[in-house]
Amino acid sequence: MVIAVIGSGYVGLVSGTCFADFGHEVICVDKAKDKIEKLRNGQIPIYEPGLEELVDSNVKAGRLSFTTELTDAVRKADVIFIAVGTPSRRGDGHADLSYVYAAAEEIAASLDGFTVIVTKSTVPVGTGDEVERIIREINPNADFEVVSNPEFLREGAAISDFKRPDRIVVGVSGDRAKSVMTEVYRPLYLNQSPLVFVSRRTSELIKYAGNAFLAMKITFINELADLSEAVGADVQDVARGIGLDNRIGSKFLNAGPGYGGSCFPKDTLALVKTAQDHASPVRLIETTCSINDQRKRSMSKKVISAVGGDVRGKKIAVLGLTFKPNTDDMRDSPALSIIQALQDKGAEISAYDPEGMKAAVELVDNVTFGNSAYDVAKDAHALVIVTEWNAFRALDFSRLKEDMAVPVLVDLRNIYGKDEVAKHGFSYMCVGRPDQEA
């Protein structure tokens, strides 16, 4: 089986590499010459644990290759995955499908023999229909089927998510495409990961519904964190107490500074727009989006109160810039909103992130970057943990106290507790655990 993957970004590269690791022959295609050149030289354009080694071993085994020549790849392929970006469209929040449709147009002319064309990109309901129409119009004799197969990869855990998924959702109508997709995922199917066959439109909606539900779950616990602060309860215990109910489940109940990343903010917004277009509004998700937007900025208030009500002229050290650990992705990261809000109030910001600083430099102004937590903590009036990187889980508080102007820790990810930090003379603020604050 030969698989072509159009678009060698995050999803395309991880999926293509894992398909190759399953034993398929995979050709990853991208228009960006420099990206393909780098990949051919073993350089991975994104930070994803384990990916470099997996690319290397599959290239060496002759199963994985990279090219800018879409035509050749399409001609050879039995299955073509479209894994190009679907960013939020400027102005209206709809998913921008121009890259998906451009890929469909390019694919159409070169199809050779029965080919299954799969949308892997996150696309609104009905996109598969339009991809089919475009191809049919350009090449009326082509023998093909269009399938929807959304990804559920988490950045930082993408390879294990790909290889051990909770489920694989396939939106397909024809039997030929169904059997090709079963063959593509055969190793996982053998490993008992359920393949869920549904209609194409249903599959497209499942992707948005899944992300929206998770975004809502996080937002729910974040609001409960605020309420816990108000009534004197502990949100982590609340999360445990409700999470042990199997109907609720314990995952995605960590309160924090709000969700960010390349998926939740964009996909929730796109779902809201689709629903509005169909006069069937998803009001829970609309509210989720606005609560989360406000939350990111409002976390700055915690910092301001931790330093006595005024940050003007004070140095605030931010630990963690990426939207979550184990990624270099800064998209919609809460850190961006918090930094901006603190700067608006006159704070001086120093910041450190193990992987995100290269991207952060382009996104924030007037921030001094350091090489470690200790480096940025010098003369700071507060240390603010925004992202729970492992490197921040065992900080040397005695050392930090010596260097900081005032020993204050604002822990927006609840990775410490009062007792651990108070004994080093730190005052401590966290999220939704008033009893833990010192």
Ligand code: UDX
């Ligand atoms: C998400 C989905 O999990 C994945 O299935 C989909 O394919 C893409 O979007 P990702 O964006 O990589 O993956 O990260 P995820 O681990 O889901 O976290 C998203 C955001 O939610 C992060 O900002 C994270 O910090 C936040 N989060 C997550 C919480 O604040 N609390 C939680 O309990 C879980």
